[in-house]
Amino acid sequence: MRISLTVNGEAREADVEPRTLLSDLLRHGLGLTGTKVGCEHGVCGACTVQVDGEAVRSCLMLAVQARGRSVRTIEGFDHPLQEAFHEGHALQCGFCTAGILLSLEAFIRERPDAGADEIREALAGNLCRCTGYVAMVEATERALRTAPRRTPPGRPPS
Amino acid sequence: MKPAPFEYASPETLDEALALVGDDSRPLAGGQSLVPMLNFRLARPARLVDLEHVAALAFIVAGDSLRIGAMTRQAAIERSPAIAARWPLLRQAVRLVGHPQIRARGTIGGSIAHADPKAELSVALAALGARFHVRSAAGARTLAAGELFRGPLMTALAPDELLVEIEVPPLPEGARTAFLEQARTHGDFAIAGVAAVVRADGVTLGLLGAGFTPVVVGSEAEIDAPDPYRRALLAALARRAIEAAA
Numbered sequence: 001m002r003i004s005l006t007v008n009g010e011a012r013e014a015d016v017e018p019r020t021l022l023s024d025l026l027r028h029g030l031g032l033t034g035t036k037v038g039c040e041h042g043v044c045g046a047c048t049v050q051v052d053g054e055a056v057r058s059c060l061m062l063a064v065q066a067r068g069r070s071v072r073t074i075e076g077f078d079h080p081l082q083e084a085f086h087e088g089h090a091l092q093c094g095f096c097t098a099g100i101l102l103s104l105e106a107f108i109r110e111r112p113d114a115g116a117d118e119i120r121e122a123l124a125g126n127l128c129r130c131t132g133y134v135a136m137v138e139a140t141e142r143a144l145r146t147a148p149r150r151t152p153p154g155r156p157p158s
Numbered sequence: 159m160k161p162a163p164f165e166y167a168s169p170e171t172l173d174e175a176l177a178l179v180g181d182d183s184r185p186l187a188g189g190q191s192l193v194p195m196l197n198f199r200l201a202r203p204a205r206l207v208d209l210e211h212v213a214a215l216a217f218i219v220a221g222d223s224l225r226i227g228a229m230t231r232q233a234a235i236e237r238s239p240a241i242a243a244r245w246p247l248l249r250q251a252v253r254l255v256g257h258p259q260i261r262a263r264g265t266i267g268g269s270i271a272h273a274d275p276k277a278e279l280s281v282a283l284a285a286l287g288a289r290f291h292v293r294s295a296a297g298a299r300t301l302a303a304g305e306l307f308r309g310p311l312m313t314a315l316a317p318d319e320l321l322v323e324i325e326v327p328p329l330p331e332g333a334r335t336a337f338l339e340q341a342r343t344h345g346d347f348a349i350a351g352v353a354a355v356v357r358a359d360g361v362t363l364g365l366l367g368a369g370f371t372p373v374v375v376g377s378e379a380e381i382d383a384p385d386p387y388r389r390a391l392l393a394a395l396a397r398r399a400i401e402a403a404a
Contacts, residue, residue, distance in 0.1 A: 001166070018165070021197070041197055042260065045257070048259055051262075056262050057263070059193075060189055060193040060194065060260075060263065062193070064166060064168070067168075107258065125345055
């Protein structure tokens with residue numbers, strides 16, 4: 001099937017089998033390998049991307065379901081969270097980081113007043129097995145305190 | 159870990175969707191349970207009927223009763239001010255479904271029709287006395303929770319039927335609710351859970367983990383479960399849920 005979608009602000013077209021997962025279209029079809037694939041059944045969160053501004057598991061969405069939607073991956077991500085993660089050493093191997101940043105950005109856009117407990121809850125769907133979560137929570141709090149918000153709360157990025 | 163091939167149909171109206179569902183096909187709602195089953199090849203339907211673009215199935219209408227379209231995302235239920243104010247049990251339950259990334263795609267109808275015995279929404283809706291509106295090309299019928307849920311991943315829905323709407327009666331004046339569960343980790347499937355509706359004249363408890371379908375009982379004394387651990391856990395959760403609601 002031929003589908004049209006927007007990826008990181010660019011109109012893209014792709015030929016996909018109906019069974020192609022969105023994660024595989026992004027990685028293999030469009031060469032956007034920043035999106036990682038871990039468990040492929042929705043548990044680990046590594047493949048998290050944003051669809052129309054909401055964080056979703058790209059391994060639990062068929063590529064054909066993204067027809068007409070706007071997809072954002074780590075390649076199209078530019079946010080103060082990245083600087084905060086860098087400064088706070090909130091990543092080590094980095095495999096989970098793309099999914100974590102895209103999950104966190106969707107969360108803090110809706111909840112810019114979130115505290116540490118809520119940030120922990122927002123991260124519960126993203127497994128990290130090396131860095132640990134303490135530095136990530138601290139980095140997120142720091143980004144919330146210091147960074148000017150780029151989009152109004154509750155509004156997906158254009 | 160990749161789905162087997164299938165044919166794919168993407169209807170845009172309910173009538174188109176009803177004409178497509180049948181023996182060899184399977185409706186795809188939010189996909190948060192079905193796509194993992196496709197990835198594991200535990201499900202190998204010949205055809206998927208994707209309800210993603212059937213816009214008429216996504217709505218929340220809060221009148222005297224609450225009417226929710228089957229394709230309403232769990233995240234929309236979580237964010238609805240009317241549901242938070244008048245049917246708080248649904249908000250309390252939906253916040254325990256997976257993680258935000260799951261709730262952004264997962265739908266209430268998908269959760270019900272999948273009939274996972276660990277589904278929080280099924281238990282909450284059973285405790286609230288919800289009615290489930292079902293359509294097929296041939297007609298329509300309405301089921302109560304006790305008629306709809308038949309076993310683990312089994313419902314009374316025929317292959318040519320679609321769950322289209324869930325209707326929840328208003329809570330009695332002054333009633334209060336709570337949903338508590340015990341899971342190994344946050345967001346994981348619960349071992350046991352309790353939905354409590356505390357009214358002036360009594361209590362209704364919806365039990366998750368007491369059987370293969372949601373169980374509704376009138377008091378803590380009626381709790382039974384397949385093993386002593388879950389029986390004790392359910393009794394403790396019931397006490398705490400009643401306290402939390404009151």
